[in-house]
Amino acid sequence: MLRRGHGLISALQVRQAHRIASACTTCNGNVTALRPYSTDPQAPTHNVAILGGGITGLASAYYLAKELPRAKITIYEASDRIGGWLSSKRVPVKDGTILFEAGPRTLRPSANGVLAARLVQELDLAKDTIFPQRTSPAARNRYVYYPDHLVRMPHPAFGIAENVWSLWTEPIFQTAIWSGLTEITKDARSDKVEDESVGDFFSRRFSKTVVDRILSAVLHGIYAGDAWQLSAKSLFPGLWRDEATAGSVLAGVLKARADGLEVTKREADYLQEMKSYAWDPLLKATLKDTTVFTFKDGLGMLSDRLVRHLYDQSNVEFRTSTPVDHIALSEDRSSVSIKAKDAEQAEDFTHVISALSPSHLNFVTKQAGPEALVPHIPSVTVMTVNLYFRTPDLNPPGFGYVIPQATPFENNPERALGVVFDTAYSPGPQDLDLSNWQITDADQLKQARDQGQLINVNDFAWYNMPDRPNMQDDVKERGTKLTVMLGGHWWNDWPVFPDEQEGLALARSVVERHLGIKEEPEAWSVNMQKDCIPQYTVGHEQRLKTAHNNISREYKGRLRVAGSWMSGVGVNDCLRSAYDVVRGLRDGKDGTGLEHIGTNEYVRLKPVRPGRKVEDKAETE
Numbered sequence: 001m002l003r004r005g006h007g008l009i010s011a012l013q014v015r016q017a018h019r020i021a022s023a024c025t026t027c028n029g030n031v032t033a034l035r036p037y038s039t040d041p042q043a044p045t046h047n048v049a050i051l052g053g054g055i056t057g058l059a060s061a062y063y064l065a066k067e068l069p070r071a072k073i074t075i076y077e078a079s080d081r082i083g084g085w086l087s088s089k090r091v092p093v094k095d096g097t098i099l100f101e102a103g104p105r106t107l108r109p110s111a112n113g114v115l116a117a118r119l120v121q122e123l124d125l126a127k128d129t130i131f132p133q134r135t136s137p138a139a140r141n142r143y144v145y146y147p148d149h150l151v152r153m154p155h156p157a158f159g160i161a162e163n164v165w166s167l168w169t170e171p172i173f174q175t176a177i178w179s180g181l182t183e184i185t186k187d188a189r190s191d192k193v194e195d196e197s198v199g200d201f202f203s204r205r206f207s208k209t210v211v212d213r214i215l216s217a218v219l220h221g222i223y224a225g226d227a228w229q230l231s232a233k234s235l236f237p238g239l240w241r242d243e244a245t246a247g248s249v250l251a252g253v254l255k256a257r258a259d260g261l262e263v264t265k266r267e268a269d270y271l272q273e274m275k276s277y278a279w280d281p282l283l284k285a286t287l288k289d290t291t292v293f294t295f296k297d298g299l300g301m302l303s304d305r306l307v308r309h310l311y312d313q314s315n316v317e318f319r320t321s322t323p324v325d326h327i328a329l330s331e332d333r334s335s336v337s338i339k340a341k342d343a344e345q346a347e348d349f350t351h352v353i354s355a356l357s358p359s360h361l362n363f364v365t366k367q368a369g370p371e372a373l374v375p376h377i378p379s380v381t382v383m384t385v386n387l388y389f390r391t392p393d394l395n396p397p398g399f400g401y402v403i404p405q406a407t408p409f410e411n412n413p414e415r416a417l418g419v420v421f422d423t424a425y426s427p428g429p430q431d432l433d434l435s436n437w438q439i440t441d442a443d444q445l446k447q448a449r450d451q452g453q454l455i456n457v458n459d460f461a462w463y464n465m466p467d468r469p470n471m472q473d474d475v476k477e478r479g480t481k482l483t484v485m486l487g488g489h490w491w492n493d494w495p496v497f498p499d500e501q502e503g504l505a506l507a508r509s510v511v512e513r514h515l516g517i518k519e520e521p522e523a524w525s526v527n528m529q530k531d532c533i534p535q536y537t538v539g540h541e542q543r544l545k546t547a548h549n550n551i552s553r554e555y556k557g558r559l560r561v562a563g564s565w566m567s568g569v570g571v572n573d574c575l576r577s578a579y580d581v582v583r584g585l586r587d588g589k590d591g592t593g594l595e596h597i598g599t600n601e602y603v604r605l606k607p608v609r610p611g612r613k614v615e616d617k618a619e620t621e
């Protein structure tokens with residue numbers, strides 16, 4: 001069995017271990033001197049095992065330590081690495097180092113993302129955060145590749161003329177306006193329809209062309225999934241309900257504008273709670289000006305910082321390289337025993353939080369097949385290929401582009417899902433040069449900082465006005481960094497996936513065809529993210545209800561679940577499910593983490609009055 005210190009060392013990449021060693025006041029820079037686990041003088045109230053050391057497991061441990069400070073917490077992770085899909089690495093290039101993200105790369109500070117923003121404050125990450133402004137091209141310019149070129153999606157900031165011209169002339173928008181205008185005239189679905197695919201739902205309400213050319217692109221960018229398989233009820237619960245209650249999606253949206261948005265009671269309570277948070281005023285102001293944010297060493301900084309924070313808690317133990325073989329409820333139902341693969345004996349815990357995928361959970365509960373604890377939830381594999389080119393500005397300014405299902409095969413034979421323009425998220429060497437600044441008076445900026453005011457330079461909000469902005473790519477000359485996303489549902493039936501060299505060749509072929517980039521990349525990285533995105537296919541809600549009933553019946557509140565397979569596949573959603581599962585445990589309910597699924601209690605939020613700023617709206621909602 002691994003003790004706390006040993007577990008930590010093997011848990012982290014060398015870079016992480018060094019960071020922790022230097023940050024930990026009790027370690028004297030020597031990782032082997034990290035103190036072993038020590039118990040609280042007062043008996044622990046709960047003895048909780050967390051299965052899985054990805055972002056959900058880490059966040060669950062974090063919220064547990066906060067909400068139940070006397071709980072003993074043990075984190076089991078099968079691999080020798082903590083952090084799961086969050087995977088950032090620094091790569092050398094000729095004139096410095098650049099940062100490659102294999103998985104998610106940005107976070108939104110709204111809705112479930114308020115939790116991420118709170119972690120920025122609580123883990124003292126604000127000074128390492130990069131805040132692209134909501135007016136920046138990274139935030140505004142989003143492209144879709146259809147049928148053979150990039151189309152910039154309309155945005156109020158581009159003006160009526162450009163937006164109308166684009167809507168009128170681009171084939172991607174064919175039928176979009178007319179189907180939007182006539183949506184309200186279409187019959188509502190029958191009460192008997194329990195769920196249907198996003199494709200079927202939007203085809204009925206709007207048009208098939210809208211699904212194939214626009215919506216499927218959006219779904220690629222989030223789920224890497226197939227519009228004709230994903231569930232309308234689970235992905236668009238608000239619109240699904242609008243059709244049932246208001247007769248049409250448009251009528252529902254108009255009603256929400258007039259009378260206020262209808263949300264579940266649980267959601268309203270969460271939003272209320274988020275509103276009362278004690279924000280650092282400067283961070284709050286900075287976040288209001290931001291739609292996405294990231295960190296100077298990538299999103300991996302979030303998991304690193306969580307690990308460091310947890311390590312400092314005497315009641316938290318990491319067990320890495322420790323796959324769990326099975327778990328079982330004790331006969332008197334007072335505990336769950338966990339048997340790790342190489343352990344001689346099982347260990348008892350009062351509660352277990354599983355941050356595992358459904359198939360892993362079924363494996364450890366020995367309830368797979370027809371007896372599965374959690375019904376099968378499919379997932380897709382995404383290959384991300386990071387490319388770094390010496391020449392700057394090889395892509396148009398913006399966030400990147402997604403490729404819809406309707407893009408003809410000859411224009412996307414690689415079956416790419418999209419390309420992210422990573423250089424847009426981070427200041428570059430040009431931002432160090434004062435003469436490049438939109439505001440050049442540094443003294444004035446510093447004065448503003450001292451008064452706690454927000455400081456924006458070029459496209460970024462500079463939290464606390466550092467002498468040097470946070471940059472992901474530490475280079476003398478700016479280059480172009482892109483990530484090509486391949487696979488997803490396109491690879492569903494493939495018996496084998498491309499290897500590294502094939503992935504690189506596919507990605508280069510994509511950027512040559514779509515962006516005209518023929519240059520040899522100076523650095524690259526191919527990352528196979530096997531089964532990384534769960535697919536909420538038609539009937540997903542029913543599967544979650546079944547899972548809830550099974551877990552509740554078999555484990556009587558002793559086993560609870562969290563993760564990306566239930567109510568959202570993003571990092572923010574993982575944080576939210578961790579937050580909720582811990583609060584369920586704290587409140588002592590006989591919950592599973594899935595008790596909210598299909599709840600029918602709705603409340604109406606206050607309507608947003610015209611003229612009110614969007615950001616104020618986000619905060620209230």
Ligand SMILES: C=Cc1c2[nH]c(c1C)Cc1[nH]c(c(CCC(=O)O)c1C)Cc1[nH]c(c(C)c1CCC(=O)O)Cc1[nH]c(c(C)c1C=C)C2
Nearest residue numbers: 104105106220221222224382401417418419420485569570
């Ligand atoms: C590994 C690839 C991923 C793809 N989607 C996700 C991942 C991790 C998950 C995801 N992506 C987005 C959302 C919406 C919520 C949000 O936080 O914005 C979710 C849940 C949006 C998004 N899509 C792309 C980016 C850069 C973002 C912002 C969030 C992030 O950094 O992941 C680009 C993109 N992601 C995927 C594809 C195919 C794609 C194409 C350009 C798949």
